[in-house]
Amino acid sequence: MLEIKGLKAYYDEAEILRGVDINVGKGEAVAILGPNGAGKTTLLKAICGLVRCKGEITFDGRRINDLKTHERIRLGMAICPEGRRLFPNLTVEDNLLLAGDEELDTVYSLFPRLRERKKQLVKTMSGGEQQMVAIARALMRKPKLLMLDEPSTGLAPIVVEAIGSAISKIRDELRISILIVEQNIHLAFKVASRAYVLVKGEVVKEGRTSELRELEKEYFEM
Numbered sequence: 649m650l651e652i653k654g655l656k657a658y659y660d661e662a663e664i665l666r667g668v669d670i671n672v673g674k675g676e677a678v679a680i681l682g683p684n685g686a687g688k689t690t691l692l693k694a695i696c697g698l699v700r701c702k703g704e705i706t707f708d709g710r711r712i713n714d715l716k717t718h719e720r721i722r723l724g725m726a727i728c729p730e731g732r733r734l735f736p737n738l739t740v741e742d743n744l745l746l747a748g749d750e751e752l753d754t755v756y757s758l759f760p761r762l763r764e765r766k767k768q769l770v771k772t773m774s775g776g777e778q779q780m781v782a783i784a785r786a787l788m789r790k791p792k793l794l795m796l797d798e799p800s801t802g803l804a805p806i807v808v809e810a811i812g813s814a815i816s817k818i819r820d821e822l823r824i825s826i827l828i829v830e831q832n833i834h835l836a837f838k839v840a841s842r843a844y845v846l847v848k849g850e851v852v853k854e855g856r857t858s859e860l861r862e863l864e865k866e867y868f869e870m
């Protein structure tokens with residue numbers, strides 16, 4: 649679904665990603681772990697065409713390096729960005745409709761709470777509900793690959809659990825490939841079958857999450 653080879657990304661002259669190789673298979677969920685400033689968000693931006701980069705990015709069998717962001721989105725990738733970026737003064741439903749209207753029933757079935765709250769202004773919703781709106785919005789164009797940037801940020805453990813269950817459903821029932829950036833290793837391991845650890849713009853470790861359990865200790869010591 650997504651193949652990245654030798655990816656380097658730059659802000660001005662600063663090289664933030666230093667030759668990253670990452671794959672996400674069809675229907676697979678993959679996590680990117682790593683400390684603050686490692687380049688995780690930059691990686692997602694590079695995939696979306698929002699930063700200058702070198703290297704190869706292939707999506708759904710097609711080289712996309714030279715495509716603009718909107719063209720990449722049209723091919724079937726969606727991002728749920730860090731900090732959610734919703735329209736706080738609009739209702740839940742208006743936030744969703746800004747992204748499209750065909751998948752409304754699908755996302756309401758996935759998040760029944762959003763159907764109940766569809767007329768509520770987003771700014772009056774809890775952090776967990778807002779995260780649900782952000783994920784739902786990313787699904788409105790029926791993507792083949794959903795990228796999530798730290799969906800657990802600022803949420804209580806029980807809410808993180810609910811978000812994790814929703815992401816697992818998106819993978820299993822909607823059959824959408826997932827690339828999730830997370831510092832919450834429990835959430836990452838719950839939804840992803842493989843993970844990459846990114847440190848200072850390089851992949852320092854990768855493997856199946858079932859075999860990376862010992863990573864937990866190592867990761868928190870970084």
Ligand SMILES: Nc1ncnc2c1ncn2[C@@H]1O[C@H](COP(=O)(O)OP(=O)(O)OP(=O)(O)O)[C@@H](O)[C@H]1O
Pocket residue numbers: 659664682683684685686687688689690691730
């Ligand atoms: N727009 C920008 N201009 C210049 N430097 C940037 C820009 N955005 C990010 N950086 C730098 O790139 C590096 C990687 O940032 P990035 O946001 O990708 O890290 P991250 O792994 O997502 O961190 P976090 O876990 O805190 O979200 C950092 O050193 C950061 O200061």
Ligand SMILES: [Mg+2]
Pocket residue numbers: 688689690730797
């Ligand atoms: Mg980030």
